[in-house]
Amino acid sequence: DQQVKQNSPSLSVQEGRISILNCDYTNSMFDYFLWYKKYPAEGPTFLISISSIKDKNEDGRFTVFLNKSAKHLSLHIVPSQPGDSAVYFCAASVYNFGNEKLTFGTGTRLTIIP
Amino acid sequence: GAVVSQHPSWVICKSGTSVKIECRSLDFQATTMFWYRQFPKQSLMLMATSNEGSKATYEQGVEKDKFLINHASLTLSTLTVTSAHPEDSSFYICSAKVLLAVTDTQYFGPGTRLTVL
Numbered sequence: 176d177q178q179v180k181q182n183s184p185s186l187s188v189q190e191g192r193i194s195i196l197n198c199d200y201t202n203s204m205f206d207y208f209l210w211y212k213k214y215p216a217e218g219p220t221f222l223i224s225i226s227s228i229k230d231k232n233e234d235g236r237f238t239v240f241l242n243k244s245a246k247h248l249s250l251h252i253v254p255s256q257p258g259d260s261a262v263y264f265c266a267a268s269v270y271n272f273g274n275e276k277l278t279f280g281t282g283t284r285l286t287i288i289p
Numbered sequence: 290g291a292v293v294s295q296h297p298s299w300v301i302c303k304s305g306t307s308v309k310i311e312c313r314s315l316d317f318q319a320t321t322m323f324w325y326r327q328f329p330k331q332s333l334m335l336m337a338t339s340n341e342g343s344k345a346t347y348e349q350g351v352e353k354d355k356f357l358i359n360h361a362s363l364t365l366s367t368l369t370v371t372s373a374h375p376e377d378s379s380f381y382i383c384s385a386k387v388l389l390a391v392t393d394t395q396y397f398g399p400g401t402r403l404t405v406l
Contacts, residue, residue, distance in 0.1 A: 209394065218293070218382045218397035219333070264332065275386075276323065277395060281332045 178202045179267050181280035189288050194252040196283050198265035201246065205267040209277070210239060210250045213262045222263075223250070252285075260287045291317050293385050295398035302373055303406055310368045310401045312383030318363035319385035323395060324356070327380045339366045373405040 180199045188194045196210075206227040211219035225232040225239045225248070232239050238251045252259055262284045266277040292315040302308050312322055320341050325333040337358050339345045345358035355377075357369040366385075370377055380402050384395040 211397075216380070216400065216402065218295075218384070218400045221394055221396060224394060276335055276338055278335075279332045 177281070178205075179265060179278050179280040181263075181265060181283045183283050184281070185284040185286070187286045187288055188255045190257060191254045194250075194255045194259065194285055194287070196250040196252075196263050196265075196285065198248050198250075198280050199246060200248075200267050202267070202269070202278075203246065204269045205278075206270055207268045207275070208239070208241060208248050209266045209268075210237075211264045211266060211279075212259075213264060213282070215262075219264060255285075255287045257287050257289055260285060291385070291387055291396040293383065293396050293398040295383055295401050297401060298399060299402040299404075301404045301406065304374055305372055307369055307371045308373055308403060310370075310381055310383075310403075312366045312368070312385070312398050314364045314385045314396075317385075317387050319387065320363065321386045322360060322366040323384045323386075324358060324366075324368050325382045325384065327382060327400075333382060336368075370403065373403070375405045378403055378405045 178201050209224040210222040213219040223234050223237045223239050225241050230241050241248045262282045264282045265280045268275040268277050294313045296311045322339045324336045327333050335348050336351045337345045337347045339358045339360040341360045341363050347353045360366040380400050382400040384397040
């Protein structure tokens with residue numbers, strides 16, 4: 176049962192344009208969401224997160240949007256740069272008194288075309 | 290920022306031997322560390338949650354006698370793959386949560402590539 180889904184396994188975007196990565200979830204108990212970036216043979220790097228009480232969080236070129244009614248979140252990267260080429264995972268968690276565990280999506284490979 | 294290291298970064302071993310992987314939080318204390326496994330082109334699968342000073346909590350389907358986890362201090366957790374077999378070959382990644390953090394952000398190590406011959 177895949178509770179966090181990234182339906183697009185890959186995405187190509189021209190340099191300088193906006194990259195939009197999507198993520199859907201099924202568990203309505205999730206209350207915290209994160210995006211990670213991962214290069215091959217490396218651990219994921221935290222990018223940005225959002226709490227379920229908010230619908231938007233922005234950090235530099237990265238903005239995450241959360242639509243709770245649709246159980247959907249998205250990551251916007253603008254402008255896209257070649258160094259953004261990587262696999263992006265969304266993750267979700269449920270508050271559990273410090274024992275939260277992350278449920279990851281399957282990832283989207285983003286390729287930025289120079 | 291929060292830095293997590295893993296050692297070794299890669300290891301090749303013979304079938305039937307045991308391999309220990311270390312995960313360290315370098316500049317913060319972590320009451321909780323997590324161990325993940327990633328197969329090629331797949332998502333990260335949580336294997337177990339490790340709390341300092343207590344037994345690890347394993348996810349369904351993960352053999353606790355095969356994947357021994359020890360969280361001896363607030364900065365060190367180890368994963369030992371016992372009697373390794375070729376099907377255990379994978380990329381193992383640990384993560385750590387900052388002590389008393391109010392958010393659920395986990396910081397990941399660089400991963401360990403295990404190849405069992």
